[in-house]
Amino acid sequence: MFKANSFVDVLKHLAVMAAIVAVLVIGFFYVYLPTTTNHGETISVPRIEGMQLADAEELLEDQNLRYFINDSTYKQDQKPFEILTQDPAPGAKVKENRKIYISINMKNPPMIKMPNLIDGSVKNAELILKSYELKKGEITYVPDLQENAVLKQFVNGKEVKPGGLVPKGAVVDLHVGNGLGNTEFEVPEVIGMPVDEASVLLVGQGLQIGNIIYVQGSNEPTGTVLKQRPFAEVGAKIRVGEFVDLWVAGEEPIQGIE
Template sequence: MMSSTPFTRPPRRNGDNRRVRRTQLPPVLARMLDTIRRNIILRNIVMALCIGIILYFVINLVLNIYTRHGQRIIVPTLIGHTFDEAQKMSEKGELRLEIIDSLYMPKQKPGQILDQSPKPGMGVKKGRRVFLTVNAFRPRTDVIPYVTGYSLRQAKNMLETKGFEIERLVYRSDMATNNVLDELYKGRSITHDSRTKAELGSGITLVVGVNHSSPLPRIPKVIGLTLREAKSRLWEVGLNVGNIKFDSGIGTNDTEDARVYRQEPNQQSRTDYGGKVSLWLTLDTQKIASSSKSSDAATRRYAVDEEESADNDREKE
């Protein structure tokens, strides 16, 4: 009887393994791999593309980590708090607080935050700097600039640059219109050598000349401007600010953001030098837009009436 011996499969060679693995791939893909393997140029191009794709994802990952992509926090309301209170509130959100300006508001507590940027409710990244304006502990003072002899526009710019404003324009007969004849602070004349100091924001009365043969000034449009911008625009053409009224609900901290939505007299009409223009202010942007359109329409009607009146006067002549 013949003895039976177990059958053993002979070991596969490396080439056999490659053939087995290659046969497991789809024919089209297998041919592509063979082509790439044999062509050194294609092989280098494929390798470069693969390296580029890997680098793209690595760099994108690193940048996302470095910039904290998608990690945003909501800026808290810091206005009305002291700087120390604001620091405690910002520690949770990892915000950096920086005081960039100070104003003196007598009705506010010293050290109280009056304004902030970014505004409350905005989404920012961690570590973002928040710029603050705080209420000074005492009013800042400076020397009132000497503006006598300058034009009204130059005088206004000099005062505003120094941090002062015009309290009132007083007109007197003179050969030149809008030439500053005198400036007063608390009833006393400012001279070139007086070096009178006053709190920043104080109002200065200017005595200005007017030649009565000069045409009356047109009232500019100030709807849509802040109170400070509206005042500056009216002073520039020789007009005073009349009554100022804010909508109900506008607090002390909101007055800087409120804008004019109504003015009387209306824009483009004429009035005497030194005349007063009353202003109404609101935070309602829709009210401002609606009033602006109505005011523009009234101005167009006024221009038509003025032109017709001028034509009638010429015909009478």
């Protein structure tokens, strides 16, 4: 134990203690820490984006780095367990044992709720499917008065109701109305009628007027229907929404002149 007999001895003791502390501080920060933490030594982060997880794990281990999966998603056009992003970026300088945060591509797609496409147009269905990351598949037109309207939606051949679960990225097939309907009836006979009356009759039965061909030199009064297609034969059937072409006696009226 030091014994101070004078003020000078006290100063000497304090100087010795300060020197000891200085040696300890210098030894800790400039000798011990650099040797235990590889002070000043860095590693360049390799590019692991696009690699398979197993291959990236081996590469990082060889370079004394670690990884941590902080996110996962599903991309149909990329392989399962493919690394999508990394942080820090390739080329960044880090210390040994640094953790690299990555996101990977899932093996199986997540299940999502099927959107409601029913009664909407095909164009609208395409936009909705894209927003849900689903794909438009085959379009089948079926008899229905709702022209171009989606009637049913299918995944893998099975009808899926709105709200049903389907895999993300699934292909959705659609049944769409053709605007004609499924009800058949006998073709109405309009030959010999004035063209305006024939048009009213046909439209009233849910049919559409197709081409009107004017025929000169007929003995029938001008505006009389001479011929029709389809023909009003025995057993001939027609569906709602279909067209009927008419041949009419006389010259074609000039537009804008009564």
